[in-house]
């Protein structure tokens with residue numbers, strides 16, 4: 081691939097902006113793709129070149145770009161009351177209405193909603209609640225949280241600890257000592273030869289059981305899981321996985337935290353991925369599509385028993401000492417409410433269910449591509465994983481960065497997708513049409529051909 085000289089804007093960018101999740105050593109040579117505007121599932125760079133947004137931004141822009149109603153909801157709220165907080169006995173209508181709506185659609189018996197501004201803050205809050213509530217319940221030794229290898233839960237100190245990816249720990253002095261990681265439920269990647277999905281699920285549940293026993297069940301408080309693992313490479317759990325895991329958690333009185341930051345709000349065709357995959361969460365983290373990413377917003381949905389423990393602690397110590405300046409920001413809450421209203425009015429869940437077979441058929445077809453070891457997905461999210469040898473599943477030498485090359489070729493072809501190790505992830509806006517899906521996969525096919 082030829083590296084062209086940086087434009088003036090690119091040069092100013094690399095000189096001033098510290099880019100998340102980028103190779104800071106090579107970015108000054110390659111430069112950034114500088115986007116200017118969006119319309120539906122398309123985005124346009126500063127030179128006017130168009131791209132299909134095959135990642136919905138970062139798995140978040142569910143309704144696509146150019147939704148005037150969301151802009152109006154934000155503008156109207158900004159005119160009326162651009163800021164108000166929820167601290168010390170204050171509240172406002174957008175936060176109340178959004179909490180009511182989230183309770184109504186929640187995949188568990190929800191009591192209250194705690195607002196924050198991101199998925200990381202939601203999972204950070206989850207960890208603090210686990211600790212605080214177990215202290216409140218008089219079991220101060222029950223504090224460990226088990227996550228999974230390849231999980232992605234965010235980048236704050238707690239949520240990065242829960243994340244099960246080496247780059248989020250290495251040299252950051254993480255994970256925290258109370259976090260453990262269980263096996264990754266990737267059948268293609270980790271099942272034994274000839275092991276069925278059901279048997280793999282049963283083995284992982286038995287391993288989790290043994291892990292909790294070894295830690296001491298009285299020390300293990302929670303298990304956190306994404307319904308489909310996203311940023312770890314789009315890993316769909318094997319048949320029967322959560323059905324096998326759930327009784328293990330119940331046996332040891334370990335609560336289940338569902339991280340619905342990617343799967344929530346229609347990605348798998350229901351409001352929540354938990355419902356699709358048979359998870360019975362105690363609490364839920366949400367963010368991203370809650371506002372279709374027009375403004376930042378996250379939330380933690382909690383059940384009665386946690387709410388009661390928090391209330392009892394306040395009776396004892398006087399205050400629930402947690403919350404962000406922007407918890408329940410009225411503009412974000414107004415945009416969140418409008419997003420959910422549009423999703424209901426436009427039957428987005430039914431639309432995702434209707435278009436999913438076509439999307440998944442197009443992904444599955446890549447299983448025949450010479451570079452692809454596995455083509456996988458669920459709902460409107462998927463990935464193709466490149467391999468050096470299909471039969472043995474031998475991986476490419478990481479220095480070849482084949483998936484990253486395919487993604488760079490895709491960009492040249494006018495498609496934005498994301499490389500995660502050897503996987504190329506695809507997660508378009510939920511409003512993508514059949515013909516746009518076809519065009520997305522035509523461009524991806526050309527990019528993979530060029531990466532061979």
Ligand code: PLP
Nearest residue numbers: 198199200232233234310341342
């Ligand atoms: N949880 C999941 C499942 C995610 O995919 C992400 C982000 O991709 C997060 C948490 C962290 O969210 P944020 O980047 O908004 O902090």
